[in-house]
Amino acid sequence: MSLQQQAAGRTRRETNRENNRDAILEAARVVFAELGHGATTVRDIIRRTDLASGTFYNYFESKEAVYQALTDEIGNELRAKLSAARAKAKNFEEFVENSFFTYFRYYAEKPQIYNLVRANRTLDAFPSSLSGQQAQNGLKEMRRDMEKAMADGVIPQVDAGYVTVSMGGVAFSVRDEMMARNPLDPDGAARFATRLFLSGLSGMGDDEK
Amino acid sequence: MSLQQQAAGRTRRETNRENNRDAILEAARVVFAELGHGATTVRDIIRRTDLASGTFYNYFESKEAVYQALTDEIGNELRAKLSAARAKAKNFEEFVENSFFTYFRYYAEKPQIYNLVRANRTLDAFPSSLSGQQAQNGLKEMRRDMEKAMADGVIPQVDAGYVTVSMGGVAFSVRDEMMARNPLDPDGAARFATRLFLSGLSGMGDDEK
Amino acid sequence: MSLQQQAAGRTRRETNRENNRDAILEAARVVFAELGHGATTVRDIIRRTDLASGTFYNYFESKEAVYQALTDEIGNELRAKLSAARAKAKNFEEFVENSFFTYFRYYAEKPQIYNLVRANRTLDAFPSSLSGQQAQNGLKEMRRDMEKAMADGVIPQVDAGYVTVSMGGVAFSVRDEMMARNPLDPDGAARFATRLFLSGLSGMGDDEK
Amino acid sequence: MSLQQQAAGRTRRETNRENNRDAILEAARVVFAELGHGATTVRDIIRRTDLASGTFYNYFESKEAVYQALTDEIGNELRAKLSAARAKAKNFEEFVENSFFTYFRYYAEKPQIYNLVRANRTLDAFPSSLSGQQAQNGLKEMRRDMEKAMADGVIPQVDAGYVTVSMGGVAFSVRDEMMARNPLDPDGAARFATRLFLSGLSGMGDDEK
DNA sequence: CATGAATGAGTATTCATTCAT
DNA sequence: CATGAATGAATACTCATTCAT
Numbered sequence: 097m098s099l100q101q102q103a104a105g106r107t108r109r110e111t112n113r114e115n116n117r118d119a120i121l122e123a124a125r126v127v128f129a130e131l132g133h134g135a136t137t138v139r140d141i142i143r144r145t146d147l148a149s150g151t152f153y154n155y156f157e158s159k160e161a162v163y164q165a166l167t168d169e170i171g172n173e174l175r176a177k178l179s180a181a182r183a184k185a186k187n188f189e190e191f192v193e194n195s196f197f198t199y200f201r202y203y204a205e206k207p208q209i210y211n212l213v214r215a216n217r218t219l220d221a222f223p224s225s226l227s228g229q230q231a232q233n234g235l236k237e238m239r240r241d242m243e244k245a246m247a248d249g250v251i252p253q254v255d256a257g258y259v260t261v262s263m264g265g266v267a268f269s270v271r272d273e274m275m276a277r278n279p280l281d282p283d284g285a286a287r288f289a290t291r292l293f294l295s296g297l298s299g300m301g302d303d304e305k
Numbered sequence: 306m307s308l309q310q311q312a313a314g315r316t317r318r319e320t321n322r323e324n325n326r327d328a329i330l331e332a333a334r335v336v337f338a339e340l341g342h343g344a345t346t347v348r349d350i351i352r353r354t355d356l357a358s359g360t361f362y363n364y365f366e367s368k369e370a371v372y373q374a375l376t377d378e379i380g381n382e383l384r385a386k387l388s389a390a391r392a393k394a395k396n397f398e399e400f401v402e403n404s405f406f407t408y409f410r411y412y413a414e415k416p417q418i419y420n421l422v423r424a425n426r427t428l429d430a431f432p433s434s435l436s437g438q439q440a441q442n443g444l445k446e447m448r449r450d451m452e453k454a455m456a457d458g459v460i461p462q463v464d465a466g467y468v469t470v471s472m473g474g475v476a477f478s479v480r481d482e483m484m485a486r487n488p489l490d491p492d493g494a495a496r497f498a499t500r501l502f503l504s505g506l507s508g509m510g511d512d513e514k
Numbered sequence: 515m516s517l518q519q520q521a522a523g524r525t526r527r528e529t530n531r532e533n534n535r536d537a538i539l540e541a542a543r544v545v546f547a548e549l550g551h552g553a554t555t556v557r558d559i560i561r562r563t564d565l566a567s568g569t570f571y572n573y574f575e576s577k578e579a580v581y582q583a584l585t586d587e588i589g590n591e592l593r594a595k596l597s598a599a600r601a602k603a604k605n606f607e608e609f610v611e612n613s614f615f616t617y618f619r620y621y622a623e624k625p626q627i628y629n630l631v632r633a634n635r636t637l638d639a640f641p642s643s644l645s646g647q648q649a650q651n652g653l654k655e656m657r658r659d660m661e662k663a664m665a666d667g668v669i670p671q672v673d674a675g676y677v678t679v680s681m682g683g684v685a686f687s688v689r690d691e692m693m694a695r696n697p698l699d700p701d702g703a704a705r706f707a708t709r710l711f712l713s714g715l716s717g718m719g720d721d722e723k
Numbered sequence: 724m725s726l727q728q729q730a731a732g733r734t735r736r737e738t739n740r741e742n743n744r745d746a747i748l749e750a751a752r753v754v755f756a757e758l759g760h761g762a763t764t765v766r767d768i769i770r771r772t773d774l775a776s777g778t779f780y781n782y783f784e785s786k787e788a789v790y791q792a793l794t795d796e797i798g799n800e801l802r803a804k805l806s807a808a809r810a811k812a813k814n815f816e817e818f819v820e821n822s823f824f825t826y827f828r829y830y831a832e833k834p835q836i837y838n839l840v841r842a843n844r845t846l847d848a849f850p851s852s853l854s855g856q857q858a859q860n861g862l863k864e865m866r867r868d869m870e871k872a873m874a875d876g877v878i879p880q881v882d883a884g885y886v887t888v889s890m891g892g893v894a895f896s897v898r899d900e901m902m903a904r905n906p907l908d909p910d911g912a913a914r915f916a917t918r919l920f921l922s923g924l925s926g927m928g929d930d931e932k
Numbered sequence: 933c934a935t936g937a938a939t940g941a942g943t944a945t946t947c948a949t950t951c952a953t
Numbered sequence: 954c955a956t957g958a959a960t961g962a963a964t965a966c967t968c969a970t971t972c973a974t
Contacts, residue, residue, distance in 0.1 A: 113937075134343055137964065148939045153966065188506075254506055257486075258497045261478040269474030273466050288467045296505035297397075297463055322954085347948060357956040362949070531958075552761055555943060566960045571945070606924075672924055675900050676915045683896030687888035695884075706885045714923035715815075715881055740933085765969060775935040780970070 117155045119145045124162045129211040133163055170209055171230025174202055175237060182241050188251035189294060192263070195238070196289040199267050200274060200282035210275055235264050266292065326364045328354045330378075333371045338421040342372055379418055380439025383411055384446060391450050397460035398503060401472070404447070405498040408476050409483060409491035419484055444473050475501065535573045537563045542580045547629040551581055588627055589648025592620055596652060600659045606669035607712060610681070613656070614707040617685050618692060618700035628693055653682045681711065744782045746772045748796075751789045756839040760790055790843075797836055798857025801829055802864060809868050815878035816921060819890070822865070823916040826894050827901060827909035837902055862891050893919065 123144035127136050138159050142152050156162045181194035203210045239260040245251045266289050274285040332353035336345050347368050351358050365371040390403035412419045448469040454460045475498050483494040541562035545554050556577050560570050574580045599612035621628045657678040663669045684707050692703040750771035754763050765786050769776045783789040808821035830837045866887040872878045893916050901912040 116937085138966085139964075149965095150940060150967080151938055154937065158965080192506075252506060255497060257482050258479055258494070259506065261482045262475045262498070262501060265474030265476075265478030266471045267474075269470035269477075270467055273470045277466075285467070288464060289471070292471060292502070292505065294505045296501065296503045297401075297461065297468065325955090346946085348946095358948095359950080359957060360955055363954065367948080534958085556945085557943075567944095568946080568961060569959055572958065576944080610924075670924060673915060675904075676897055676912070677924065679896040679900045680893045680916070680919060683892030683894075684889045685892075687892030687895075688885055691884050691888045703885065706882055707889070710889060710920070710923065712923045714919065714921045715819075715879065715886065743934090764967085766967095776969095777936060777971080778934055781933065785969080 116145075116147060116151065119147065120152060120155055120162065121166060124166055125208070125212060128163065128166065129208065129215045132215045133159075166212070167230055170212070171233070174199075175230070175234045177202060178234060179237055179241075182238065188245070189290075191242070191245065191251065192293045193286070193290045195263065196267065196286040197283065200271060200285045200289075203271055203275060204280045204282035207275070210271075214272075214275075231264065231268075235260050238263065263293065325354075325356060325360065328356065329361060329364055329371060330375060333375055334417070334421060337372065337375065338417065338424050341424045342368075375421070376439055379421070380442065383408075384439070384443045386411060387443060388446055388450075391447065397454070398499075400451070400454065400460060401502045402495070402499045404472065405476065405495040406492065409480060409494045409498075412480055412484060413489045413491035416484070419480075423481070423484075440473065440477075444469050447472065472502065534563075534565060534569065537565065538570060538573055538580065539584060542584055543626070543630060546581065546584065547626065547633045550633045551577075584630070585648055588630070589651070592617075593648070593652045593655060595620060597655055597659075600656065606663070607708075609660070609663065609669060610711045611704070611708045613681065614685065614704040615701065618689060618703045618707075621689055621693060622698045622700035625693070628689075632690075632693075649682065649686075653678050656681065684710065743772075743774060743778065746774065747779060747782055747789060748793060751793055752835075752839060755790065755793065756835065756842050759842045760786075793839070794857055797839070798860065801826075802857070802861045804829060805861060806864055806868075809865065815872070816917075818869070818872065818878060819920045820913070820917045822890065823894065823913040824910065827898060827912045827916075830898055830902060831907045831909035834902070837898075841899075841902075858891065858895075862887050865890065890920065 120141065124136075124141045127140045127144060131140065136159065138152055139149065141159075141162065142149050156165065177198050178195060181198040182191055185191040185194050203213075239256055242251065242260060243256050246253055246256065270285050270289050274280065274282060329350065333345075333350045336349045336353060340349065345368065347361055348358060350368075350371065351361050361371075365374065386407050387404060390407040391400055394400040394403050412422075448465055451460065451469060452465050455462055455465065479494050479498050483489065483491060538559065542554075542559045545558045545562060549558065554577065556570055557567065559577075559580065560567050574583065595616050596613060599616040600609055603609040603612050621631075657674055660669065660678060661674050664671055664674065688703050688707050692698065692700060747768065751763075751768045754767045754771060758767065763786065765779055766776060768786075768789065769779050779789075783792065804825050805822060808825040809818055812818040812821050830840075866883055869878065869887060870883050873880055873883065897912050897916050901907065901909060
C-alpha cells in the first residue's frame with residue numbers, strides 16, 4: 097500500500113471495487129434506457145463493461161437489484177427535492193407552484209434520466225419500476241403534506257385522494273409533452289399546470305396561451 | 306355445405322373459424338388480465354382453450370398480435386363513445402364534462418376491462434394505459450376536436466397540447482383512484498375532474514368535499 | 515394414417531412418441547451407468563440421442579425425473595420378484611434361501627443394471643437413488659413378511675430389525691463381490707449367504723469352501 | 724523469530740499454518756456432515772472460518788482433497804482399532820466378536836463422526852460408507868488377517884472374500900439400525916452380529932430376542 | 933503467506949414458432 | 954384447417970480456481 101493510498105484512506109482494491117460498481121450502474125443506466133427493463137438482460141449490461149459475467153454478481157444479486165439501485169437513486173433524489181419544495185410553501189398557491197416547478201425542472205435538467213424513465217414505461221416493465229414504487233411513495237408523501245395543510249386550514253378542504261393523484265397525473269403527462277417540445281420550457285409547463293390547479297381553464301385563455 | 310349453413314350466409318368452416326378466433330381472444334383477455342402482458346405466454350392462452358398450440362398461429366401471428374387485437378377492440382369502443390360525447394357538447398363546459406363522465410362510467414361499468422388495463426398499464430405511475438397506442442390515438446382525437454372548437458371560438462384559447470395530455474393524465478389517475486374506492490362513484494369522480502378543469506381547486510373547498 | 519397403423523391402434527405419431535421416450539430412457543441408462551447421477555447432465559443424455567435439447571422436457575420434467583423413472587422400473591421389478599419368492603417359502607430356510615437366490619440371480623442376469631446401480635453408489639448420488647428409496651422399500655417389505663412369519667410361529671423369534679438389515683447388508687456386499695468374480699456364480703453366492711444366515715460360519719469349513 | 728517461538732520448536736508461521744489447516748478441517752467436518760459431500764461448496768467451508776477463500780488453496784488442492792483428509796483421519800483411527808482388536812483374538816469367536824464390538828462402540832461413542840459418515844454414505848442402501856476407499860482398505864486388512872488365521876488353522880476354511888464383505892455389510896447396516904435406536908446399545912448390536920456369524924439364526928430364537 | 937475480487941465455463945430450463953401428419 | 958411434438962436459441966446464475974495486491 098503506497099503512502100498516497102493510505103492518505104486517501106482507501107486501497108487501490110477499494111477504489112477499483114467502487115469503479116466496477118459504478119461501471120455496472122452506468123452501463124445499466126444506458127441499457128435500461130435503450131431497451132427498457134423487460135428486454136434488458138444481464139448479459140447486455142455486462143457486455144457494455146469490460147468485466148466478466150460472473151463479476152456482475154459480485155456487486156448485484158440480479159437484474160432487478162441493479163434496476164432497483166438505479167431507480168432508488170433517482171427516486172430518492174426527486175422525492176427529497178419535492179418534499180423540500182413543499183416545505184417552503186407558505187400557502188396553497190406555493191404548494192402547487194413549487195411542486196410543479198421542481199418536478200419539471202428536474203427532468204428538463206436530466207434528460208438521460210428522463211430517457212430511462214420513459215423507456216421503462218413499456219408493457220414489460222418490471223413492477224418495481226421507477227415510477228411504480230417510487231412514484232407511489234412520492235404521491236403518498238405529497239398527500240400527507242396536503243392533509244396536514246388542510247387540517248391547519250392553510251389550503252381548502254378538498255378530496256385529498258383525487259387531488260393528489262390528479263397532480264401526479266398532470267405532472268407525468270405534462271412532463272412527457274414538455275420533453276417532446278423544443279426548446280425545453282419547464283417553467284412554462286409549470287405555469288400551465290399551476291394555473292390549471294389553482295383556477296382551472298376558464299380564465300386561462302385571456303392572458304396565457 | 307348444408308342448406309342451413311348456406312341460409313346463414315356462411316359455411317361451417319367460416320363459422321368455426323370465427324368461433325376459434327373468439328375463443329382465443331376470450332382466453333387472452335382472461336390471461337392478460339391475470340398475468341399481465343409480459344408474463345403471459347402463448348401457451349398460457351392456448352391452454353385456456355381446447356385448441357392445440359399450433360392453431361394459435363392460424364389466427365394470430367404472435368402474442369403481440371392477439372394483444373393488439375384485444376386492446377384495439379376496447380380502444381375503438383371507448384374512443385367512439387368519447388368522440389360521440391364530445392360531439393354532443395355545446396360549449397366548453399360540456400366538452401369537459403361529457404368527456405369525464407363518459408370515461409369514468411365506461412370503466413365503472415366494465416370492471417373486467419379495467420382489470421385488463423390495470424394489469425397491463427405501464428408501470429409508470431402515470432398509467433399510460435392500454436398499450437399506449439390506443440390512448441395516444443384517443444388523445445389525438447380529443448385534441449383535434451378541441452382545436453377545432455378553439456378555432457370556432459367555442460372554447461377559450463389555451464395550449465391545446467398541455468390541456469389534452471392533462472385531461473388524459475387526470476382521467477387515468479382519477480380512474481384508478483375511483484376504481485379502488487367502494488362504492489364505485491364514477492359521477493363523483495367526473496364532477497371532481499370537471500370542476501378541476503373548469504375552475505381549479507380554489508373554489509372547491511366551499512360546497513364540495 | 516395407414517391401414518396398418520390403424521390396425522395396431524396407434525398412429526405413427528404415437529409410435530414415435532414412445533420411441534423417443536425409450537430413446538431418452540436408454541440414453542439415460544447408459545450415461546447414468548457411466549458417469550453416475552451426480553455428474554450426469556441433461557445435455558449428456560440428450561447428446562446420446564438424435565433429439566433436440568428441448569425435446570427432453572416433452573418427456574421428463576427434469577434429470578431427477580428420468581432417474582426416478584429408471585430406478586423405479588428396476589426397483590419395482592426386483593421387489594416384485596423378491597416378494598413372490600418369499601411367498602413361496604414354506605419355512606424359514608426357504609424364506610432365506612429364496613430371497614438370496616432371487617436377488618443374486620437378478621443382478622447376474624442383468625449386468626447393465628448392476629452397472630447402473632454400482633455407478634450410483636458414488637458420493638454425489640442423488641437421494642432418490644436406486645438403492646435409496648427402492649432398497650428401503652424392499653427391506654420394509656421383507657421385514658413385514660418376516661414379522662408375519664414370526665407371529666405365525668413359522669420362523670424363530672429374532673430381532674426382526676437387525677435380521678432384516680443384516681440380510682440387506684449381506685445381499686448388497688456379497689452381490690458386489692460376486693459380480694467382481696469370473697465366472698459369475700450367483701448360486702454359489704446364494705448358498706454362502708443362506709448358510710451364513712441359517713447356521714453361521716461354525717460348521718461351514720467342513721464341506722464348503 | 725522470537726526466543727519463545729524457538730523454544731516451542733516452531734516458528735509463528737508454522738504454528739499459524741497448522742491452526743489454519745485445522746480450522747478448515749473442522750469447518751469441513753461440520754459442513755460435510757450437514758450438507759453431504761455433493762452439496763458442499765468450498766465457499767460453504769471457508770465461510771465457516773474467518774479465512775479468505777483464496778487461503779483454502781494454500782492448504783488443500785480442492786474440495787476432494789479436504790474431504791479425503793477428513794475421511795483418512797477417521798478411517799485410519801478406526802482401522803487401527805479394528806486391527807488391534809483382531810490381533811488380540813485367540814480364536815475365531817474372538818476374531819468376530821472383537822471386530823463387531825470395536826466397530827459398534829466406535830460409532831456409538833462418536834455420534835458426530837457417524838453423522839459425517841451418514842451424510843456421505845453412498846446412497847446405495849448398503850452404506851459403503853466413508854468414501855469407500857477407507858472401508859475397502861479396512862476390509863482388505865481384515866481379509867489378510869483372516870486368511871493368515873485360516874492358513875494357521877486357527878479358523879475354519881471358508882470363502883474369505885465372501886466372509887469379509889459379509890462382515891462389512893452386516894457391520895454397516897446393523898450400525899445404522901443401532902444408531903437409529905434409543906438408547907444406544909452397541910454391545911447388543913455386537914452380540915447379535917457375532918451370534919449371526921458364529922451360529923446363524925437357527926438357534927437364536929431360544930435365549931435371545 | 934493471506935486476501936478476496938475477477939474470472940468464465942458450465943447447466944437447467946423455457947418458449948415462440950414450425951411443420952409433418 | 955387442426956394438431957401437438959420437435960426444435961434450439963436464449964438466459965440467469967454458480968462456483969472452483971487464479972492472481973494481483
